[in-house]
Amino acid sequence: MTKKYETETPGYTMTTVMEEAARCLLCHDAPCSAACPAHTDPAKFIRSVRFRNVKGAAETIRENNALGAICARVCPTEKYCELACSRSGIDVPIDIGGIQRYVTDFEQADDMHILHAGDSNGMHIAIIGSGPAGLQAATTLLEKGYSVDIYEKNAKAGGYLTYGIPEYRLPSNIVDYEIKRITDMGANIHFNTIIGKDMTMDQLKAENDAVIVAIGASEAKMLPMFENNDAVETAVSFLARTKQAKGNIDLPDNALVIGGGDVAMDVVTTLKKLGVEHVTDAVYEQFDEFRASKKELAGAEREGVTIIDGYVPDSVNGHTVTLKHRHINSEMTIEADTIILAIGQETNAKNLGIKLEHGEAPSAGYKTHDPKVFITGDIAQGDKTVVYAVQKGKEVAGEIDSILGGNRDDQ
Amino acid sequence: MINKDISIDFLGVHFENPFCLSSSPVDNCYEMCAKAFDEGWGGIVFKTIGPEDFEVDEVSPRFDELTKEATPFVAFKNMEQIAEHPLKQNLADLKKLKENYPDKVVIASIMGPTEKDWEELARLVTEAGADMIEMNLSCPQMTSHAMGSDVGSNPPLVKKYCEAVKRGSDLPMMAKMTPNITDMVPAAKAALAGGADGIATINTVKSIANVDLEKKTALPIVNGKSSVSGLSGKAVKPIALRFIQQLRVASGLEQLPISGIGGIETWEDAVEFILMGSTTLQVTTAVMQYGYRIVEDMKNGLMHYMEEQGVEHLSELVGLANKNIVPAEDLDRDYKMYPEIDWDKCIGCGRCFISCYDGAHQAISWDEKTRRPSIDTSKCVGCHLCALVCPVHAIHPGKIVMKEGRKGDPSKIDVVSQRLY
Known part of the structure; x- marks a missing residue:
């Protein structure tokens, strides 16, 4: 019976994805794109598919979302892009997740390398937790030229993506491939490492220009x-x-x-x-x-x-x-x-020096009382979906860069 | 996002990319052209400018579309003529475009009923700062028969008007040819003899797209009547490509500079026109349907294609397909190739069976119980109609055999297309 557990539903072919993309109304000021928490821009990548530019579609997805192949499978699109889809005025929304899956599968099959690390700026960031928010933060920081070390308590990276979502919905090889893209860019993942036990928070702060706590509600x-x-x-x-x-x-x-x-x-x-x-x-x-x-x-x-x-x-x-x-x-x-x-x-943030109420930071945003420590992911305020984690990962990276980048210009 | 140089030189003018708006409703004023430039087009051929005394008086409505099943705009029929704004304003728009977009290419399309008009218009658009002139010898829906496709199908008149334009301007000039002609070569040669530096083609194909069954006239219905007018869009792409191919292989025209036009919508269409010998490309219908934004995927897709092909300069691709399109009598007729069915893909619809029986050679039999086709190689002629109708692309090129008494090595025969299904 494990075959049923391990087997994903079949994806589109170029012919069938085109049939689905042809249903797209190619709206002006497309509501689907406005409704994506991670700004994956479905209107643009569907248009690229429609005009047979699958590689361009892959670029749009990947540049906006380091976990594009994962979101394609697990995002509750009915609450975001597909809820906003104008096609609902005719019949049913476009299968945006399905189209995204076709494009990211193409990207993987074609071995495209879309994201690249930026020129080194000499600064180091530590990220605690390799769930979706930590992985996206790492990607955005690598693109901006930071070196990134990720500390993961488990033997494998990915957090809930790896240890939670079942195989038929999110195959491990898809998660592994997404993570490999990020380690290929230069992210260094330290496995089986618990901060507060195997290493101290003070140690991380001393060795890095900033520390991001990206732990999830894993307990x-x-x-x-x-x-x-x-x-x-x-x-x-x-x-x-x-x-x-x-x-x-x-x-x-x-x-x-x-x-x-x-x-x-x-x-x-x-x-x-x-x-x-x-x-x-x-x-x-x-x-x-x-x-x-x-x-x-x-x-x-x-x-x-x-x-x-x-x-x-x-x-x-x-x-x-x-x-x-x-x-x-x-x-x-x-x-x-x-x-x-x-x-x-719930979240276990023992020994990290972070104040949480009901598993969340007491105030909005990514800063903590410690100017060197930032939070993101489940413990930052906002939705707990993968797509929100991606956006929170991008935002915390942007915030750190605006602070540290500012310092850099002063020097 | 990939970023590659896709610039190209055409008639001595540098284009940052080969994508231009063709002379049509899509570039009828400064604001439209400016928006198109902002969204990434490399050049515009401003909507055809006529002489001051030619009054443009349009009908309403003026468009129609050909559909097939659920697909709109398979082809597009247009009755609009040339620019309706006053000559002065058109010239002022050209000037302002060139001032504000010095790196983009501004091409003036002109048309007149007499030599004097052609010469004068050429002089005026040159003074306005245009980079290039396109002579519209091909609009099929003019209210004056002294202008448009009636002129373009008359080689002596083409030559005479080209000479007139060259007297009025020393700008590079292309003559825009009509496809409403059996052989385009005499008209193109007449244009070159008259001084044209290149050819733009095709203009629209004379057409009636639909007939209203109650009103008993064509669409669009203009107060109970209609007219023959120009057809464009995807359906005319095959016609455009054949004219361009036949120009590029005509004796003496092997290096003919061409601006390709006709149903371009995707980067793949664009590459097809380039491989067939076009240096720049012009688009209207897809813009009317989808907007200027389509240029983003055309440019991006072209860059990816060049990357895949290992091509550094776009010009390396121009005309690469010309030599591989040969007269029918020169094709290899020594072999046949059987279709092969991929049983993992076959869903048992039976469309191949129907088409093979009714449209080909009754070589597919149908098992009613298992709902699966099988191919009888004793009857199969290798036409591959079955592969074209298969909705899941389960039918592929299969075994190749030499016809009886013919020599050759089947393993060296190349029939596989790389198109993605």
């Missing part, structure tokens, strides 16, 4: 009633070990998943694709207030997941969970081999 939340229960696993743990094992894991016959975000959808869809017969998802929200993207929800439903909306766990006894509806008088008991919690994640 799973737990509900007290599920603590110390052998039947319980967190979504973070389940998704990470499944992806690392390429789907070759021991499977339950019957799984109960708690949670209704995209992470929960990833868990239930993964379980189904791997062949688990009974997968039940209990979701706090009712369908009309669902948090998961429509695409991921539809994917879960297609696989045959049973979704119980509006129910919260009330008590648990070993493998048996009692759920109660939030509004009506209704209760059900489900016995499952495995209970997986997908109820959110």
